[in-house]
Amino acid sequence: MTAFSFSVSQSDGRARYGRMTTAHGEVETPAFMPVGTQGAVKGLTHRDLESLGAEILLSNTYHLYLRPGDDLIARRGGLHRFIGWTKPILTDSGGYQVFSLAARRTIDESGAHFRSHLDGSPHLLTPEKATDIQAQLGSDIAMVLDECLAYPADADAARRSMERTLRWARRARERFLSLPDDVVVTNRGQAQFGIVQGSISPELRAESAQRTVEIGFEGYAIGGLSVGEPPDVMYDVIARTAPCLPADRPRYLMGTGTPDDLVEAVARGIDLFDCVLPTRNARNGQLFTSEGRINIKNAQYAEDDRPPDPACGCYTCRTFSRAYLRHLYVVNEMTAATLNTLHNLSFYLDTLRGIREAIAFGQFERFRVEYVRRRH
Amino acid sequence: MTAFSFSVSQSDGRARYGRMTTAHGEVETPAFMPVGTQGAVKGLTHRDLESLGAEILLSNTYHLYLRPGDDLIARRGGLHRFIGWTKPILTDSGGYQVFSLAARRTIDESGAHFRSHLDGSPHLLTPEKATDIQAQLGSDIAMVLDECLAYPADADAARRSMERTLRWARRARERFLSLPDDVVVTNRGQAQFGIVQGSISPELRAESAQRTVEIGFEGYAIGGLSVGEPPDVMYDVIARTAPCLPADRPRYLMGTGTPDDLVEAVARGIDLFDCVLPTRNARNGQLFTSEGRINIKNAQYAEDDRPPDPACGCYTCRTFSRAYLRHLYVVNEMTAATLNTLHNLSFYLDTLRGIREAIAFGQFERFRVEYVRRRH
Numbered sequence: 001m002t003a004f005s006f007s008v009s010q011s012d013g014r015a016r017y018g019r020m021t022t023a024h025g026e027v028e029t030p031a032f033m034p035v036g037t038q039g040a041v042k043g044l045t046h047r048d049l050e051s052l053g054a055e056i057l058l059s060n061t062y063h064l065y066l067r068p069g070d071d072l073i074a075r076r077g078g079l080h081r082f083i084g085w086t087k088p089i090l091t092d093s094g095g096y097q098v099f100s101l102a103a104r105r106t107i108d109e110s111g112a113h114f115r116s117h118l119d120g121s122p123h124l125l126t127p128e129k130a131t132d133i134q135a136q137l138g139s140d141i142a143m144v145l146d147e148c149l150a151y152p153a154d155a156d157a158a159r160r161s162m163e164r165t166l167r168w169a170r171r172a173r174e175r176f177l178s179l180p181d182d183v184v185v186t187n188r189g190q191a192q193f194g195i196v197q198g199s200i201s202p203e204l205r206a207e208s209a210q211r212t213v214e215i216g217f218e219g220y221a222i223g224g225l226s227v228g229e230p231p232d233v234m235y236d237v238i239a240r241t242a243p244c245l246p247a248d249r250p251r252y253l254m255g256t257g258t259p260d261d262l263v264e265a266v267a268r269g270i271d272l273f274d275c276v277l278p279t280r281n282a283r284n285g286q287l288f289t290s291e292g293r294i295n296i297k298n299a300q301y302a303e304d305d306r307p308p309d310p311a312c313g314c315y316t317c318r319t320f321s322r323a324y325l326r327h328l329y330v331v332n333e334m335t336a337a338t339l340n341t342l343h344n345l346s347f348y349l350d351t352l353r354g355i356r357e358a359i360a361f362g363q364f365e366r367f368r369v370e371y372v373r374r375r376h
Numbered sequence: 377m378t379a380f381s382f383s384v385s386q387s388d389g390r391a392r393y394g395r396m397t398t399a400h401g402e403v404e405t406p407a408f409m410p411v412g413t414q415g416a417v418k419g420l421t422h423r424d425l426e427s428l429g430a431e432i433l434l435s436n437t438y439h440l441y442l443r444p445g446d447d448l449i450a451r452r453g454g455l456h457r458f459i460g461w462t463k464p465i466l467t468d469s470g471g472y473q474v475f476s477l478a479a480r481r482t483i484d485e486s487g488a489h490f491r492s493h494l495d496g497s498p499h500l501l502t503p504e505k506a507t508d509i510q511a512q513l514g515s516d517i518a519m520v521l522d523e524c525l526a527y528p529a530d531a532d533a534a535r536r537s538m539e540r541t542l543r544w545a546r547r548a549r550e551r552f553l554s555l556p557d558d559v560v561v562t563n564r565g566q567a568q569f570g571i572v573q574g575s576i577s578p579e580l581r582a583e584s585a586q587r588t589v590e591i592g593f594e595g596y597a598i599g600g601l602s603v604g605e606p607p608d609v610m611y612d613v614i615a616r617t618a619p620c621l622p623a624d625r626p627r628y629l630m631g632t633g634t635p636d637d638l639v640e641a642v643a644r645g646i647d648l649f650d651c652v653l654p655t656r657n658a659r660n661g662q663l664f665t666s667e668g669r670i671n672i673k674n675a676q677y678a679e680d681d682r683p684p685d686p687a688c689g690c691y692t693c694r695t696f697s698r699a700y701l702r703h704l705y706v707v708n709e710m711t712a713a714t715l716n717t718l719h720n721l722s723f724y725l726d727t728l729r730g731i732r733e734a735i736a737f738g739q740f741e742r743f744r745v746e747y748v749r750r751r752h
Contacts, residue, residue, distance in 0.1 A: 040704055040711040045718075047691060068678065068703045075679060076699060084695045302444065303451060315423060319460045323452060327444045328416055334710060335416040342421075 004140070004191035004218050006250045006271075010360055014242065014269040017359040020250055022088040022140035023189025024080060025055070029250060029271040030355050032262065032348045033058040033090055035279060038067070039083040041345075042279055043337040046085050051315070052346050053353070056088040056140075058274040061133055062097035062125075066116055070136040078138030078186030090274070091139035093130040093172075093195075096255070099148040107147060109164070127172040131192075135179050138186030143221065144172035146195040151227040158199035162208050165197045166215075173215050191218035193252060199224060200233050202240045209244035220245045221252040222270075226261075235264050242269030259288060259351050260375065263368050266355050278348045282340035285329045288347040292375050294322075296340065301326040314346035315339075380516070380567035380594050382626045382647075386736055390618065390645040393735040396626055398464040398516035399565025400456060401431070405626060405647040406735075408638065408728045409434040409466055410721055411655060414443070415459040417721075418655055419713040422461050427691070428722050429729070432464040432516075434650040437509055438473035438501075442492055446512040454514030454562030466650070467515035469506040469548075469571075472631070475524040483523060485540070503548040507568075511555050514562030519597065520548035522571040527603040534575035538584050541573045542591075549591050567594035569628060575600060576609050578616045585620035596621045597628040598646075602637075611640050618645035635664060635727050636751065639744050642731050654724045658716035661705045664723045668751050670698075672716065677702040690722035691715075 003021075006029075010017040020027040034041050034049060037060045041049060049057070059079060064070060076082040079089055098105055098112045105114035111126030127145045134142035146165045149158060176192045179185060194217040198204030212220060222241055225234045238253065245251050252272035253265050262273055278288065285297040289309035294301070296308070307317040308325060316325070316339045328336035351371070358367035378399050386393040394405040410417050410425060413436045417425060425433070435455060440446060452458040455465055474481055474488045481490035487502030503521045510518035522541045525534060552568045555561060570593035574580030588596060598617055601610045614629065621627050628648035629641050638649055654664065661673040665685035670677070672684070683693040684701060692701070692715045704712035727747070734743035 038704070038707045038709055039700070040709050043710045043714070045691070045711060045714055046695065063707070067707050068699075072679060072699075076681065076697070082697070082703075083700055084697070303448060305452065315421070319422065321452070321458070321460070323444075323448075324415070324459055327458075328414070331414045331439070331443050333414055333416050334419045334713060335421060337710060338419070338421055338714070 003189060006219065006248065008247065012359045012362050012364040013267065015266045015355070015359045015364045016269065016271060017356050018250070018271060020088075020271075022191070023187055024086060024088045024140050027055045027088055028356055030262070030266045030352055031056060031272055032352045033272065033274040034345055035060075035274055035276050036083075036085075038063045039079065041341070042283065043334070043341045044345075046083075048338075048342060049345075052342070052349050054087075054345070054349060056090060057085055058090050058092065059083075059137075059139065060094070060097060061091045061130065061137065062094035064091075064137060065094060065133050066118055070133045074136035074138075074184035074186055078136075080138065080187075088140040090141040091134050091137055091143065092254075093143040093145040094125055094133070095130065095145045096148050098125055109167075111145065111168075127168040128175040131172050131175040132179065132183045135176075135183050135185050135190065138190065140187065140190060141219065142176070142190055142192045144169045144192065144194055144217075146197055146223050148227075149197065149199055149224055151199065151224075151229050153199045155201065158201055158204055162198045162204050165195065166208065166211050169194050169212055169215055173217065193217050193219040193221050195221045195223040195254070196241055196245070197224045200229055200237055202237070205237055205241045206244050209241055213244075213246060217249070219250040219252060219272075221254050223254045225253065226256040231261065231264075234261070235268065238265055238268040238270060259348065260372055262348070262351060263355065263371050266359075267364070267368055278344035279341050282344040283337045285336070285340065287340060288344050290374055296322060296325050297329050298326075308343055309347065312343065312347060312350070314343050316343040316346070378565050380565060382595065382624065384623065388735045388738050388740040389643065391642045391731070391735045391740045392645065392647060393732050394626070394647060396464075396647075398567070399563055400462060400464045400516050403431045403464055404732055406638075406642045406728055406731050407432060407648055408724045409648065409650040411436075411650055411652050412459075412461075414439045415455065417717070418659065419710070419717045420721075422459075424714075424718060425721075428718070428725050430463075430721070430725060432466060433461055434466050434468065435459075435513075435515065436470070436473060437467045437506060437513065438470035440467075440513060441470060441509050442494060446509040450512035450514075450560035450562055454512075456514065456563075464516040466517040467510050467513055467519065468630075469519040469521040470501055470509070471506065471521045472524055474501055485543075487521065487544075503544040504551040507548050507551040508555065508559045511552075511559050511561050511566065514566065516563065516566060517595065518552070518566055518568045520545045520568065520570055520593075522573055522599050524603075525573065525575055525600055527575065527600075527605050529575045531577065534577055534580055538574045538580050541571065542584065542587050545570050545588055545591055549593065569593050569595040569597050569626075571597045571599040571630070572617055572621070573600045576605055576613055578613070581613055581617045582620050585617055589620075589622060593625070595626040595628060595648075597630050599630045601629065602632040607637065607640075610637070611644065614641055614644040614646060635724065636748055638724070638727060639731065639747050642735075643740070643744055654720035655717050658720040659713045661712070661716065663716060664720050666750055672698060672701050673705050674702075684719055685723065688719065688723060688726070690719050692719040692722070
């Protein structure tokens with residue numbers, strides 16, 4: 001079993017070009033993780049993902065816990081074997097989905113009490129339980145359960161929440177290091193990442209980072225961003241938080257963001273991303289291009305024979321016109337979602353490839369300026 | 377421009393192994409045409425279809441006429457260019473869909489008056505109009521407009537309908553041979569097939585075949601089957617009709633059927649098939665296998681680690697378990713439809729490959745008996 005490791009081979013300003021080694025293979029960073037909520041990226045097959053060069057998939061603990069259940073997946077030999085994906089997988093802790101249940105959940109020190117969005121059945125997600133579930137799933141990177149704070153939050157609420165997240169992180173780490181016998185550990189090489197909280201306060205973020213690092217994890221995430229704050233505020237929090245995290249561990253910005261966000265976050269020291277934006281937007285007919293977003297459903301594309309993005313080399317752009325993609329969208333063909341998703345994910349993964357190459361050649365700042373200029 | 381041609385290279389009993397040459401390439405027969413109603417096979421990309429070895433696609437004139445319209449497609453250079461599919465395409469005449477509109481259509485000698493299922497707008501589909509639309513689409517094989525009779529039909533109704541279909545076929549052929557200047561002909565190599573009707577009467581079928589052949593088409597279809605009659609009745613109609621059609625022209629059984637139907641129809645001299653069964657059933661979780669059908673949603677597959685069909689070499693069967701496919705279906709992931717459709721179409725196309733090979737080696741009867749035995 002390969003132990004988890006991470007190394008930075010090249011830096012350019014604060015941007016880092018690195019390599020993450022997991023039990024299921026390597027990931028070049030900065031990397032974007034397509035979201036396969038229930039064990040599949042909506043509308044794509046795994047071979048579609050592989051054709052795009054995706055090296056790591058994100059999957060959602062909350063959904064898999066409810067259906068088909070982590071026990072069933074453990075009996076299948078773990079998530080990789082169950083879903084037939086042989087490359088690395090990161091699982092979230094389930095916390096974000098639970099907090100999104102709003103009226104159907106209450107939080108106390110033990111964890112999050114919630115009712116399933118499917119059948120209303122009651123559940124309790126504790127830091128230990130979230131760790132156990134992910135051990136059974138056998139993802140390559142497991143996340144600790146954190147408390148997700150709404151934005152804006154007052155200073156007291158932000159501190160209380162940060163303190164709770166730290167206590168939960170300690171409990172999750174202890175559990176991770178000594179799982180009980182009734183938990184099936186399907187991936188002995190699993191790593192665990194801590195999560196920095198603290199709303200938009202630079203002081204709380206710094207303290208959260210320092211104390212999370214003291215607990216000690218294989219990597220660190222910045223959570224609680226992309227929750228409604230302006231982009232500049234988010235960029236500032238990242239810029240102040242990343243330097244508080246150890247240089248030899250990967251830094252993961254959770255649930256973010258636009259292509260611009262990725263470039264700006266890399267400029268501030270981030271290595272890993274996930275976001276539903278490229279896949280969800282694709283299903284709504286919104287395509288990312290090198291010259292900005294287009295809504296393929298607009299009538300102006302009805303007779304437009306150009307590819308969605310003339311600068312893109314993906315299967316969709318090589319083969320199909322805006323006119324055809326608009327037709328498929330308008331007549332509600334499933335294939336529309338597939339082709340749009342292929343393009344948007346290709347656009348994101350190409351952006352990350354461009355970022356890595358720019359860092360490797362010491363040209364990241366030039367890349368950043370040019371990338372943002374073209375799209376606006 | 378390649379002219380349409382067809383040749384039989386090998387016969388085994390009444391089964392024929394042949395080759396159809398069109399303006400967009402060759403098709404080995406007997407062949408199954410996946411149904412891409414609106415210019416895409418639901419849930420698949422064209423490269424998925426190519427990976428399955430599909431050599432010809434069927435598309436629906438009625439749907440494309442309404443959206444995006446044959447004028448728009450003609451301005452794009454025809455259906456092949458519009459949808460990015462470079463291999464042969466057969467288009468139906470739109471008749472079957474119009475007749476399915478039931479209360480929203482009336483038939484008279486001029487053609488079918490109908491209201492769009494989308495916006496209720498009134499339209500008239502005549503034999504000439506159906507020919508014009510398909511000329512603008514530029515499919516490789518166009519079908520004449522026929523009258524689709526309900527089953528069962530009394531002898532008088534069956535004769536009246538057959539006579540009308542013959543009159544319409546003459547009008548369609550005349551139009552095909554001298555299209556007016558305002559029709560954009562996007563495929564100079566387009567062929568036109570006539571359609572034999574006559575309900576389940578052997579006499580009417582023979583007469584319909586003979587008189588349709590007298591008009592003269594590049595190929596002939598048997599229509600009006602798979603409309604509720606028992607399989608044995610259908611097989612008998614095919615057995616009595618096929619010999620009335622010229623040996624040097626392809627014979628197309630429209631809208632049929634189960635895997636067994638394909639084998640039985642080939643045994644009676646059929647060369648071409650289309651059917652929504654493999655694709656529609658896939659979306660409903662029903663998979664064809666070498667040992668019969670399975671409903672992937674059944675609880676018995678929740679922990680079944682076997683592929684859907686252990687005898688199948690398709691991407692789905694090589695990569696995924698019944699347990700995973702059941703999970704995707706139960707949680708309503710789009711990818712379920714894609715993977716199931718890939719398998720079912722693979723199963724159909726493999727069946728046709730097996731049929732062609734068996735004919736080539738003079739082993740078709742052995743193949744037929746064994747194929748049906750395994751599945752029952």
